[in-house]
Amino acid sequence: MTVTAAAGFEAAGIAAGIKRSGALDLAVVVNRGPSQAAAAVFTSNRAKANPILWSEQVIVDGTVSAIVLNSGGANCFTGPEGFQVTHRTAEATASALSVSAGDVLVCSTGLIGDQLDGEVLEEGVLSAVNRLASDAVAGDDAARAIMTTDTKPKTVVIEGGGWRIGGMAKGAGMLAPGLATMLVVLTTDADLPAADLDTALRAATRVTFDRLDSDGCMSTNDQVTLLASGASGAVPAVDVFTEALTEACRNLALQLQGDAEGASHDITIEVRGAASEDDAVEVGRSVARNNLFKAAIFGNDPNWGRVLAAIGTTQAPFDPYLVDVSMNGVRVCHAGRPDAPRDDVDLTPRATHVLIELHAGEASASIFTNDLTHDYVHENSAYAS
């Protein structure tokens, strides 16, 4: 069901001809109301794509009628012509739906530096608007149309009390935050104003998408959008809604991790005993970005020395001679010294748990990452070809 699971939403996903493969490459999601409240968070990369520059303006008033998303090209570093293509896409969508272009978000994903064809996008938008529907097939087509190197669509539905959250996401590489680093559209038929949606969305992404760090590379095009139709008539408490939204975001984030380019391990790095949550995140992220650690996990090697070397590069308070490290339940390092034999650790399962106990405080956080594999190198050396 994805984005059409929530009442008040229609979607479509079509093959507009942007991808040479002929695969689905353009999605439209429309909010039929009665409310059109919305919130969005964008990449913190300072090199932003044209659709980000556009969408940052659209979201200012908290009102969004529709969002149009294309795969097959990021429309990033394509100059004023590229911005005109984004603008034209929004205008075509607005015209077909009889809404204001200023209420249409645009998202693009694919290779940086390739110019998109405005004519192809405009025709695609018209075709997609003609196919809008509120059923499961339409929602699923939309989720497929935003895929790039993803091997499967990522969707979620969360049931509230008389209201729902639906969502779709794409992303398989450049998964590191600053925030989102992927395209995500979340819909809800709860009736909440834009300010509450914004609060809930920032709270949810902070502990989900922001904690996903597949390869340390931050995209130029990431956007997480939340659209609320109010069609259920239900007005949940903001904290209850935030909890459900966080669950939806966590579910999608773990789907992104599970489909990361070339990965053979989904690694949760849990940091406990940090002096602050920020310290825990910094330590977890430093380990998640350490290529030597990532390659070791690929080789099923519980190389805890690389974990400690990575922690040592952070600013977080810790004593190297108090740190414990466990891998898949086996404590291989205790108080900065060898503990259980490396051979006791079984790293063959895809799901991998690394627990770091800093003994520097009470705060904790988990970072979600992947290993560094031959397939990652292969996919990312051949992406443009």
Add this chain to the structure above:
Amino acid sequence: MTVTAAAGFEAAGIAAGIKRSGALDLAVVVNRGPSQAAAAVFTSNRAKANPILWSEQVIVDGTVSAIVLNSGGANCFTGPEGFQVTHRTAEATASALSVSAGDVLVCSTGLIGDQLDGEVLEEGVLSAVNRLASDAVAGDDAARAIMTTDTKPKTVVIEGGGWRIGGMAKGAGMLAPGLATMLVVLTTDADLPAADLDTALRAATRVTFDRLDSDGCMSTNDQVTLLASGASGAVPAVDVFTEALTEACRNLALQLQGDAEGASHDITIEVRGAASEDDAVEVGRSVARNNLFKAAIFGNDPNWGRVLAAIGTTQAPFDPYLVDVSMNGVRVCHAGRPDAPRDDVDLTPRATHVLIELHAGEASASIFTNDLTHDYVHENSAYAS
């Protein structure tokens, strides 16, 4: 000739039995004076190996009689027993040479978390001291004895006016700074006091080893040591000496880059037009650490979009729509937009030049890195086995 090229120095490299392979694994370099002035810089990793903790104390008074170095084990995160092994190694060396243990530096390199055998090291030291010589063979053996995954020894000799600098280095992975990230011993027969040596060494490493960033991973054991015997009787001006020392360090740094684990490209990232030198370094390092960029270079793909995406994650002042990017002399991005066709770029040579012109100021810097290859993943997933 390496470290024995400068008058006043003797060296030895032997197989002490630390490495199971039976390869050379222990080196001693002795300064016979008349001066025993010295300077050293150490890893900025806060997780420091036992030999670093020891050597940081030894260097305080600027006097060093000898340095003993072993491969086959990093002696890092090995607890108080590990520190005792370092202490015992220094004592054994001091006793055999009739000097103070407080004037003996110790360096170790290899796997983190493995305990070294103090008995083996002590016997190795005695054997090495018996073989000390000032000839080319002795210097070459020492350079070979500190190798880990290095495929060849790294040595340098610089001729001053009546004085010389000799050097040896090891390092093939974990090449990222904070400072050194490798073991380097430099000798000179120039007669300079420890304070001048320290000034010269810090100036030289700042623009050489500190600009080498092979894989973004910072070692726990890195140390660059400069020993001066004064045996030439020459007293060069500090700036003249610093220039020669910088040349020696640059030469060794490029040898380290050229032998980086699994690399197929030696990449110079030159950043021009930055607002400050620090900004230029930050931008260059951000690109050098971007796995997607590194994998693209491995695939001979001039993917400049990944360069811009990496720049966008920095704090350096720049306008994404003014940036130019050239690869091997072909400007593929001009003012943030596609310029020459990607196909015009030939990335098949091992030497790769990426020029980034920020148009934000007058400062510049170059960072030296490598590509991300299948061989890198293979070597680093199998290192411990």
